[in-house]
Amino acid sequence: MKTDPHTLRQKEALAQYNKLRQRKPSIIILGRLCAYFLTGRIWRSQSEMALALGVSKPHVTRMLHAATIPDEVIHTFGDVYRISFAIAEKLVKLEKRTGRQRLRDSAAILGARPDLDVHTILAALATGLPVPTDRTVVRLTRYNEENYIRLYSPQLSRISSDVPRLEKAINAVLGAVL
Structure with a gap:
């Protein structure tokens, strides 16, 4: 038996x-x-x-x-089904890097954003910066034969003093999506 x-x-x-x-x-x-x-x-x-x-x-x-994903972060995606296992893992990494409270605060500032793709939401959560509007502030380009990224901006004179912060933001975004 x-x-x-x-x-x-x-x-x-x-x-x-x-x-x-x-x-x-x-x-x-x-x-x-x-x-x-x-x-x-x-x-x-x-x-x-x-x-x-x-x-x-x-x-x-x-x-x-x-x-473990905080409710505020889930709300930011607009629909719980937009969060895949891959996105959840990125959110866990992001939380470890930024802290739970900062992640929750960034999500609360963003509010529900079903209009944005998930990678844009991740970038905004990672940087704590508002989502850019439709107007182009910068454009990044990489050419195959080069090992660096070029930044183009019609407002370069306005953002040049902010290059260190811009570099940190780009690294935070890349860290969140890679």
């Missing part, structure tokens, strides 16, 4: 997870459910939970990372 290794609480949690998966929830919702499973001690570790749910441990880790 084969014995079932799952407790009643684990069976109920597994049924809840499977029912939720059928509704195709966002990774945020799935992640929060998995976080609840761990904090509620339904499973003792991510490895145990991954085995029971039939997913890999890295998949569980990605879901748990998604669960």
